[in-house]
Amino acid sequence: MSELRTDSPQSDRWHAMSAGFLGWTLDAFDFFVVIFLFDTLAAHFHVPKRDIILSVTLTLVMRPFGALLFGMMADRYGRRRPLMVNVVFFATIEVLCGFAPNFTVFLILRMLFGIGMGGEWGVGASLVMETAPVRWRGVLSGILQSGYSIGYLLAAMAARLVLPNWGWRAMFWVGGIPALLALYIRTKVPESEAWQQNRVTRTIDGPRIAWQHKWLSLYLIALMFLMNCLSHGTQDLYPDFLKHGHGIAPNTVAYITIFYNIGAVTGAIIFGLLSERIGRRCSMLAALAVALAIIPVWAFGSTMLILAVGAFVMQMGVQGAWGIIPVHLNELSPPSVRGLLPGFTYQVGILFAASTPTVEFMLRDHLGYAWALTAFELVVIAALSLILVFGPEKRGRSFLHEPQDVAA
Numbered sequence: 001m002s003e004l005r006t007d008s009p010q011s012d013r014w015h016a017m018s019a020g021f022l023g024w025t026l027d028a029f030d031f032f033v034v035i036f037l038f039d040t041l042a043a044h045f046h047v048p049k050r051d052i053i054l055s056v057t058l059t060l061v062m063r064p065f066g067a068l069l070f071g072m073m074a075d076r077y078g079r080r081r082p083l084m085v086n087v088v089f090f091a092t093i094e095v096l097c098g099f100a101p102n103f104t105v106f107l108i109l110r111m112l113f114g115i116g117m118g119g120e121w122g123v124g125a126s127l128v129m130e131t132a133p134v135r136w137r138g139v140l141s142g143i144l145q146s147g148y149s150i151g152y153l154l155a156a157m158a159a160r161l162v163l164p165n166w167g168w169r170a171m172f173w174v175g176g177i178p179a180l181l182a183l184y185i186r187t188k189v190p191e192s193e194a195w196q197q198n199r200v201t202r203t204i205d206g207p208r209i210a211w212q213h214k215w216l217s218l219y220l221i222a223l224m225f226l227m228n229c230l231s232h233g234t235q236d237l238y239p240d241f242l243k244h245g246h247g248i249a250p251n252t253v254a255y256i257t258i259f260y261n262i263g264a265v266t267g268a269i270i271f272g273l274l275s276e277r278i279g280r281r282c283s284m285l286a287a288l289a290v291a292l293a294i295i296p297v298w299a300f301g302s303t304m305l306i307l308a309v310g311a312f313v314m315q316m317g318v319q320g321a322w323g324i325i326p327v328h329l330n331e332l333s334p335p336s337v338r339g340l341l342p343g344f345t346y347q348v349g350i351l352f353a354a355s356t357p358t359v360e361f362m363l364r365d366h367l368g369y370a371w372a373l374t375a376f377e378l379v380v381i382a383a384l385s386l387i388l389v390f391g392p393e394k395r396g397r398s399f400l401h402e403p404q405d406v407a408a
Contacts, residue, residue, distance in 0.1 A: 013131050013132065013133075015190070016127050016128055016131040016190065017128050017131070017132070017140060017143070017144070019083065019124065019127065019185050020124035020125060020127055020128035020144050020147075021124075021128075021143060021144050021146075021147045022147070023083060023086070023087055023120050023124045023147075024120060024121060024124055024144065024145070024147035024148055024151070025147035025148070025150045025151045025154070026087070026091070026151065026175075026177065027087075027090060027116070027117050027120045027121075027151065028147060028148040028149075028150070028151025028152055028155075029151035029152075029154045029155050029158075029175065030090060030091070030094040030113065030117070030151075030172075030175040031059065031113075031117055031151070032151060032152045032155035032156075033094075033155050033158065033159075033171045033172060033175065034052070034055060034056055034059075034110070035056070035152075035155065035235075035236060035239060036155060036156065036158075036159035036163070036171075036239060036254070036257075037052070037159075037163075037168050037171065038052050038053065038240060040163070040168050041106070041168065044168065045102065045103035045106065046103075047103050050358075050361065051103065053357055053358060053361060054107075054358065055106065055107050055110045056110075056236060056357055057354045057355055057357065057358055058107065058110060058111050058114065058354075059110045059111065059113055059114040059117065060114065060228075060232070060350045060351070060353070060354035061111075061114065061350075061351055061354045062111045062112070062113075062114025062115050062118065063114045063115070063117055063118030063347040063350045063351070064118055064344065064347040064348045064350065064351050065114075065115050065118060066086075066114065066115035066116055066117065066118030066119035066120075066347065067118040067119055067121070067122050067340075067343040067344040067346065067347035067348075068207075068340070068344055068347075069115070069119060070082045070085075070086050070118075070119030070120070070122065070123050070343070071119070071122045071123065071337075071339050071340030071341070071343045071344050072204075072207065072339075072340055073085075073123075073339075074122070074123045074126060074339030074340065075336060075337055075338070075339040075340050079123055079124075079126055079127035079130075079339065080127070080185055080190075082119070082123050082339075083120070083123045083124060083127065083185055084185050086116055086119045086120050086123060087116075087120065087185070089115075089116045089119075090113055090115075090116025090117055090119075090120065091175060091176050091177070092176070093109055093112045093113045093116060094113060094172055094175030094176060095172060095173055095175060095176040096109050096172075097109045097110065097113065097172040097175075098168075098169040098170065098171070098172030098173045098175075099169070118343070118347040118350070119343070121343050121346060121347075122339060122340065122341075122342050122343015122344065122346065122347075123339055123343065124144070125144060125326040125329070125330060125342055125343065126330060126338045126339045126342065126343075128140060128141075128144050128326070129141065129326060129327055129330040129331075129338075130193070130330075130338065134396055135276065137276070137327045137331075137396075138272045138273055138274070138275040138276035138280075138283075138324065138327055139269060139272045139273040139276070140272070140327075141272045141275075141323060141324060141325070141326040141327035141328075142268040142269040142270070142271065142272020142273065142323030142324070143268070143269060143272070144326050145268050145272075145319065145322050145323045145324075145325060145326055146264065146265040146268040146269060146319065146323060148264075148319070148322070149261045149264035149265050149268065149315070149319050150261065150265060152235065152257070152261050152264070153257070153258050153261035153262070153265075156254045156255075156257035156258045156261065157254070157258060158171055158174060159171070159250075159254045159257075160251060160254040160255070160258075162174060164251075197335075207340070209334060209336050209337050210334075210337050210340060210341050210344070212334075213334055213337075213341075216332065216333075216334075216392075217341065217345055219387075219391060219392070220329060220332065220341070220342075220345035220346075220349075221345045221348045221349055221352070222349075222387060223345075223349070223384075223387055223388075223391065224325075224329075224345050224346045224347075224348070224349025224350070225348075225349040225352040225353050226349075226353075226380055226383050226384045226387060227321070227322060227325060227349065227384065228346075228349050228350050228352075228353035228356070229353045229356050229376070229380045230288075230291075230318055230321070230322075230377070230380050230381065230384060231318055231319070231322060232353060232356040232357060233356050233360060233373065233376050233377050233380060234291075234298075234314055234315070234318050234373070234377060235315075235318075236356065236357040236360075237357050237360055237361060237373070238257075238311065238373075239253050239254075239257055241369050241370075241373065242256060242307065244369070245369035245370065246304070246307065248304055248307075252304065256304070256307070256308045256311060259308055259311070259312055260308065260311035260312045260314070260315045261315065262312070263311070263312035263313060263314075263315045263316040263319075264315035264316065264318065264319035265319070266316055267287065267290075267315065267316030267317060267318070267319045267320030267323065268319045268320060268322060268323030269323065270316075270320060271283050271284070271286065271287045271320035271321065271323050271324060272320075272323040272324055272327070274286065275324045275327070275328075275395070276395075279393060279395055280324050280327065280328040280331070280393050280395055281328075281388045281389070281391060281393050283320075283324055284320075284321045284324050284328075284388055285385060285388055285389070286320075287316075287317045287318070287320030287321035287323075287324075288317060288321055288381050288384060288385055288388075289317070290313065290316060290317030290320065291314055291317030291318050291321070291377070291381060292317075292378075292381050294310055294313040294314050294317065295314070295374055295377060295378070296310075297309065297310030297313070298310035298311055298313070298314040298373075299370040299371075299373050299374045300370050300374075321384075325346075326342070328393070329341075329342035329345065329346065330342055331393075331394040331395065331396075331397045332392060332393075332394055356376075359376070360372050360373060360376055363375065363376065
């Protein structure tokens with residue numbers, strides 16, 4: 001097995017970064033395809049739109065199971081092989097979604113896709129962060145996490161180009177492309193030396209060690225619950241909000257989505273870089289301040305241009321905070337469960353936040369679309385700020401030659 005050393009060539013680090021980034025980008029693309037097909041799928045399967053929105057919720061619900069499964073594999077067998085299995089799995093399920101004959105089959109496939117999506121992030125993030133030079137962790141964390149926004153952007157482009165010409169099934173068939181990433185990982189990506197030093201001897205040891213750090217685990221789950229409420233609360237229904245709340249044409253909505261995801265990528269990199277100077281938590285708080293300040297424009301803009309600018313800045317703030325999450329969670333995690341704990345706590349946070357689009361959609365009936373989005377995000381940003389102010393931080397922690405954790 002190829003090993004990654006501290007004096008490894010720059011190309012080794014580049015390949016590890018590319019694998020993590022592309023995996024998360026393509027995974028996010030496959031998830032967000034559904035966001036642009038609410039009305040289309042509801043009409044095709046003859047179900048209410050809320051049932052299609054439920055499929056998004058169930059995808060989110062299944063993600064912790066994938067994080068647990070692939071995270072345990074990553075701490076026992078290394079980062080590369082579980083990552084290869086993961087991308088083949090979620091790409092295959094995505095293609096099968098395009099062949100779904102009815103809504104029941106589609107719903108089951110989206111739940112299975114959630115397992116694959118839940119497994120990718122933790123394994124990919126640990127590989128990238130363990131490979132990155134300490135001084136570049138912040139910006140590389142931002143680049144890695146921006147893959148989520150680029151996946152969203154690509155899904156918006158597919159909605160504009162693929163959907164009108166080849167139909168909704170082709171949107172899912174395009175999602176088979178990530179399977180090719182497994183070949184790249186197999187031939188180019190070396191293994192993490194930090195994993196070599198801290199590998200567990202039994203697969204079951206990972207959960208046992210994580211349980212020894214249960215208070216840290218609970219803190220990370222709470223943090224990730226609120227972070228997922230922040231992102232899914234500003235993204236999942238926003239295209240629908242633009243269409244039905246402001247009467248903007250679907251093609252134009254796709255362009256606006258592309259535009260604000262460029263803002264998301266920009267914010268992730270800027271605030272990731274800033275975190276190397278002012279710390280992880282302070283940089284996240286600064287990003288949240290940007291999101292808070294732009295809410296009136298983002299939700300109540302009177303013209304298409306104002307809404308687009310508001311969405312751009314909003315996602316700069318939201319994904320600016322998110323850009324720090326890969327490095328922050330990996331630095332806080334014990335060495336023997338770095339493959340498991342960041343991804344698992346992230347995805348359990350997703351589990352608790354899975355009803356976000358459903359809750360916002362119900363609030364819309366009582367408050368109106370703009371106030372539903374606004375009220376939800378005001379509460380989330382306030383709670384996130386508190387948990388960050390009083391939370392821990394281990395910026396610049398070494399990942400090599402760390403004390404071993406002992407399984408209970």
